[in-house]
Amino acid sequence: MVAFYNEMNTADGGVRPHYSEFAKWLQTAAPERLARKRAEADLTFHRVGITFAVYGEDAGKERLIPFDIVPRIIPADEWRDMSAGLRQRVKALNAFLHDIYHDQEIIAAGHIPAAQVLGNRQYRPEMQGVDVPGNIYAHIAGVDIVRAGEGEFYVLEDNLRVPSGVSYMIEDRKMMMRLFPELFSRHKVAPVLHYPDLLFDSLRTAAPDGVEDPTVVVLTPGAYNSAYFEHTYLAQQMGVELVEGRDLFVRDDTVWMRTTRGDERVDVIYRRIDDDYLDPLAFREDSMLGVPGLLSAYKAGRVTLANAIGTGVADDKSIYPYVPEMIRFYLGEEPILNNVPTYMCRKPDDLDYVLNHLGELVVKEVHGAGGYGMLVGPAASAGEIERFRERLIAEPDGYIAQPTLALSNCPTFVDAGIAPRHIDLRPFILSGEEVRMVPGGLTRVALREGSLVVNSSQGGGTKDTWVLEE
Amino acid sequence: MLSRTADHLFWMSRYIERAENLARLLDVTWQMSMVPQSLDAANQNWQAVINLNSLEDAFFAKYSETNAANVLRFMISDVDNPASITACLRMGRENAHAVRGTITAEMWETLNATWIELNTQNTDAMMTYGPSDFFDWVKLRSSLIHGATLGTMLQDEAYQFIRLGTLLERADNTARLLDVKYHVLVPTGEEATTDFYQWGALLRAVSAFEVYRKTFRTGITPSRVAALLTLHPSMPRSLLFCLRGAVRSLALVANDQSGETQRRAGRLYSELRYARIEDILASGLHEFLSDFMDRVEDLCNGVSNDFLVTPQAAA
Structure with a gap:
C-alpha cells in the first residue's frame, strides 16, 4: 500500500502548519452546519446556472460540478517555487512554438526528432513563417500539476489550446467567501478575483501592431458547449462581446462583427474553439462554428488569435517528454518542475515494458483529453487491461504510459464526513508583455474514494484554492 | 451590440x-x-x-x-x-x-x-x-x-430591444384577447350582454379591473372595456400604450436602414392616438383588431430585418 501525501495531516497524525488555523476552525464547526452550507452551495450554483453540458449519455442535460467546502491550502513558499517553475515552463513552450514554426533550431540541434514535431497531427504547416505579435503563441496556458510528496510536484500536462476551468476557480472563491466569511478573516488568502482583468490586459497587449484601442471578443462554439458558462462569464467580466462564428465575417483580410449599428472591426479574438473548427476554408470544411477566411486574415497580421493556431503540438503527450529539454535549450536553465517519467509506446522497448506492466501504469491516448480514453492500471479490471493491450498493439504511436503517481490527498467533505480524496491543481498562466498569473488555480478533486481521475467528466469536483500570503 | x-x-x-x-x-x-x-x-x-x-x-x-x-x-x-x-x-x-x-x-x-x-x-x-x-x-x-x-x-441599446420585444408582443396579445372575448360576449355587436362577471373576468385578466373603476366610475360596458384596452394612454397593456413605448424604443436604437419601420410604427401609433372608440366599433372591432395585429407583425418583421438578421442569414 502506497502512503499518500496528505495536504493537511502529517503521517504521524499532526497538522501541517499552513492548515493549523483551518483545522482549529473545522473542529468547532458542527457537521450539520457544514452539510447545510454544502447544500446551500449546490442550490446557488444551480440557480446561477454554473453548470456544464454533458456529452455522451444524458446529452443536453446540464450538470453541476460538485463543489467541496474544504479548501486546498498552499503555503507561500511552495507557491513561490511552483509559480517560478510555471513561468519557466510556459516561456520555454512559447519559445518552442516560435522555433518550430520558424527556424526549427531545436530539431537541427538534435534535441527532438523532426518526425515527432513535423509529423505530429497538431503541427500546422500553415503557420510556418507566420509572425505573431510578441512571439506569443500560448497567451493562456493551464498546466496540470500534482503533488506526490513533500515539495515534490509533477507536471501532468500542459494545456495550451483552449484550457478551461478558470471560471470555477473564481466562482469557488466567491462561494467560499459567501459561505464562510469568518475563514477569510483568520487567513491571509491571496486574491484571485482579478483574473479577468489580467486576461483582458494580456489580450489587449496581444493586438496587431498599430492598433491603438483594440476591440477584443470571446469566440464561443455556442450555448451547448460544455464550457459555455465560462465563455459568457469571461466576456461579461471583461466587458467584451461574446461572439459565435456566424457573428463574424472576413472582408479584405479584416475580421468584422455584425452589430445593430453596422459592421465593427475585431482586433483580438480570444477563441474557445479548436483549431480544426476555426476556418472552414482552411481546416474542417464542415465546421459551422468558424469564420470563413479567418486564417487568411490571421496570417496577414490583421487579427490576433489567442491562443495562436498550432499550439496543440506543444501540449501533445508525445511532445511532453521533451519539455525539460526545451527549458534547457531555450532558457539555459534547469527545470524547476518535474516531468513524469513517460514511456513512449512508439519505441519498441518502451512498448514492451508497458505491455508487461499494464497493471501498474497509467496509459493515455496521445491526443486524448478530458480523462476519456485512458487506462488507470491499478484501478482497472482484467478485462479492461486486455482491451487496452489490444489497442496498444494495434496503434502503439497513439499512446504513452506513465507510472501511477501517488497523487496527494486533501480532506474533503463527503457523505461519511471529512475524508481524504485525491487532488490536482491547474494554475492559469497568462503570457503577454510579461508572464502573469493569479496565485493558485483550480483544484480538482476525485470524489470517488480511491479514484485518481479528477476530470469533471469523470465524477470530479472542485475546491477553492488558497495560496497563503506571508 | x-x-x-x-x-x-x-x-x-x-x-x-x-x-x-x-x-x-x-x-x-x-x-x-x-x-x-x-x-x-x-x-x-x-x-x-x-x-x-x-x-x-x-x-x-x-x-x-x-x-x-x-x-x-x-x-x-x-x-x-x-x-x-x-x-x-x-x-x-x-x-x-x-x-x-x-x-x-x-x-x-x-x-x-x-x-x-x-x-x-x-x-x-x-x-x-x-x-x-x-x-x-x-x-x-x-x-x-x-x-x-x-x-x-443599464438602459442602453440592449434594454431597448428587450422593451421592443415586450411591447410588440403585448400589443399583439392584448388585441387577440380582446378580439376573441369580445366576440364571445357580444356575438351580435350589440350592447345587450353586459354580464358583470364575464366582463369583470376579462378586465382582471389584463389587470385592468381597478383601472376601469378609476377611469369610468360606472358600470361595465363592452365599448368602454374596448376603449380601455385599445386607446387608454396610460394603461400598461393597452394597444396605445404599447405602441407609444415601441415608437420611443425604436427611435433610440435607430440605424441607417430602420427609417421605414419607424415611419410605420409612428403612423400606427398616431392612428391610435387620435382614434375614437365609437368610430372603431361602428366600422367593426374585429376588423380593426385584425388589421392592428397584421401591422404589429409587420413591425416585428421590420425590426428583425433592420437590426437582427445578419445579411448572410437573410440571404
Missing part, C-alpha cells in the same frame, strides 16, 4: 411576455367557465383559445374535444405544443442563456430559477385543484423578470 445578441434579447422578452399573456388568457377562460352556462357554451370558450393561437391542427391531432382539461393540459405543458406556456418559458430561458453575459446576473438568475421551478410544477395536481395558482405564479415570475430588468439593467 451584436445583431444576434439583439435578436436573442428581443425573443427572450417576447417569449416571456407570451407566456404571461397565455396565463392571463387561460385564467380568464377558466374564471368564465365557472359561471353557470351550457356545456356547449363552455367548450366554445375553450375552443376559442385554440383558434386564437391558430393551434387547431396540433390540438386535434391529439385530442377530440375542446374541454377545459384538454385545452389546459395542451396549453400549459403538452410537449407536442410548441406554443404552450412551458414551451414559451423554455424558449425565453434559452434565449436568455445565449446572452447571459449581456443581461444582468439578477435577470438571468430570475429567468433560470423560473425554469427550474417550472420543472417542479405538477400538471395533474393543477387539473385537480384548479390552475389559478399556476397562472398567478407565471404572472409573478414575469413580473419578477421585469422588475429585475428595470432595477438592474
Whole structure:
C-alpha cells in the first residue's frame, strides 16, 4: 500500500502548519452546519446556472460540478517555487512554438526528432513563417500539476489550446467567501478575483501592431458547449462581446462583427474553439462554428488569435517528454518542475515494458483529453487491461504510459464526513508583455474514494484554492 | 451590440411576455367557465383559445374535444405544443442563456430559477385543484423578470430591444384577447350582454379591473372595456400604450436602414392616438383588431430585418 501525501495531516497524525488555523476552525464547526452550507452551495450554483453540458449519455442535460467546502491550502513558499517553475515552463513552450514554426533550431540541434514535431497531427504547416505579435503563441496556458510528496510536484500536462476551468476557480472563491466569511478573516488568502482583468490586459497587449484601442471578443462554439458558462462569464467580466462564428465575417483580410449599428472591426479574438473548427476554408470544411477566411486574415497580421493556431503540438503527450529539454535549450536553465517519467509506446522497448506492466501504469491516448480514453492500471479490471493491450498493439504511436503517481490527498467533505480524496491543481498562466498569473488555480478533486481521475467528466469536483500570503 | 445578441434579447422578452399573456388568457377562460352556462357554451370558450393561437391542427391531432382539461393540459405543458406556456418559458430561458453575459446576473438568475421551478410544477395536481395558482405564479415570475430588468439593467441599446420585444408582443396579445372575448360576449355587436362577471373576468385578466373603476366610475360596458384596452394612454397593456413605448424604443436604437419601420410604427401609433372608440366599433372591432395585429407583425418583421438578421442569414 502506497502512503499518500496528505495536504493537511502529517503521517504521524499532526497538522501541517499552513492548515493549523483551518483545522482549529473545522473542529468547532458542527457537521450539520457544514452539510447545510454544502447544500446551500449546490442550490446557488444551480440557480446561477454554473453548470456544464454533458456529452455522451444524458446529452443536453446540464450538470453541476460538485463543489467541496474544504479548501486546498498552499503555503507561500511552495507557491513561490511552483509559480517560478510555471513561468519557466510556459516561456520555454512559447519559445518552442516560435522555433518550430520558424527556424526549427531545436530539431537541427538534435534535441527532438523532426518526425515527432513535423509529423505530429497538431503541427500546422500553415503557420510556418507566420509572425505573431510578441512571439506569443500560448497567451493562456493551464498546466496540470500534482503533488506526490513533500515539495515534490509533477507536471501532468500542459494545456495550451483552449484550457478551461478558470471560471470555477473564481466562482469557488466567491462561494467560499459567501459561505464562510469568518475563514477569510483568520487567513491571509491571496486574491484571485482579478483574473479577468489580467486576461483582458494580456489580450489587449496581444493586438496587431498599430492598433491603438483594440476591440477584443470571446469566440464561443455556442450555448451547448460544455464550457459555455465560462465563455459568457469571461466576456461579461471583461466587458467584451461574446461572439459565435456566424457573428463574424472576413472582408479584405479584416475580421468584422455584425452589430445593430453596422459592421465593427475585431482586433483580438480570444477563441474557445479548436483549431480544426476555426476556418472552414482552411481546416474542417464542415465546421459551422468558424469564420470563413479567418486564417487568411490571421496570417496577414490583421487579427490576433489567442491562443495562436498550432499550439496543440506543444501540449501533445508525445511532445511532453521533451519539455525539460526545451527549458534547457531555450532558457539555459534547469527545470524547476518535474516531468513524469513517460514511456513512449512508439519505441519498441518502451512498448514492451508497458505491455508487461499494464497493471501498474497509467496509459493515455496521445491526443486524448478530458480523462476519456485512458487506462488507470491499478484501478482497472482484467478485462479492461486486455482491451487496452489490444489497442496498444494495434496503434502503439497513439499512446504513452506513465507510472501511477501517488497523487496527494486533501480532506474533503463527503457523505461519511471529512475524508481524504485525491487532488490536482491547474494554475492559469497568462503570457503577454510579461508572464502573469493569479496565485493558485483550480483544484480538482476525485470524489470517488480511491479514484485518481479528477476530470469533471469523470465524477470530479472542485475546491477553492488558497495560496497563503506571508 | 451584436445583431444576434439583439435578436436573442428581443425573443427572450417576447417569449416571456407570451407566456404571461397565455396565463392571463387561460385564467380568464377558466374564471368564465365557472359561471353557470351550457356545456356547449363552455367548450366554445375553450375552443376559442385554440383558434386564437391558430393551434387547431396540433390540438386535434391529439385530442377530440375542446374541454377545459384538454385545452389546459395542451396549453400549459403538452410537449407536442410548441406554443404552450412551458414551451414559451423554455424558449425565453434559452434565449436568455445565449446572452447571459449581456443581461444582468439578477435577470438571468430570475429567468433560470423560473425554469427550474417550472420543472417542479405538477400538471395533474393543477387539473385537480384548479390552475389559478399556476397562472398567478407565471404572472409573478414575469413580473419578477421585469422588475429585475428595470432595477438592474443599464438602459442602453440592449434594454431597448428587450422593451421592443415586450411591447410588440403585448400589443399583439392584448388585441387577440380582446378580439376573441369580445366576440364571445357580444356575438351580435350589440350592447345587450353586459354580464358583470364575464366582463369583470376579462378586465382582471389584463389587470385592468381597478383601472376601469378609476377611469369610468360606472358600470361595465363592452365599448368602454374596448376603449380601455385599445386607446387608454396610460394603461400598461393597452394597444396605445404599447405602441407609444415601441415608437420611443425604436427611435433610440435607430440605424441607417430602420427609417421605414419607424415611419410605420409612428403612423400606427398616431392612428391610435387620435382614434375614437365609437368610430372603431361602428366600422367593426374585429376588423380593426385584425388589421392592428397584421401591422404589429409587420413591425416585428421590420425590426428583425433592420437590426437582427445578419445579411448572410437573410440571404
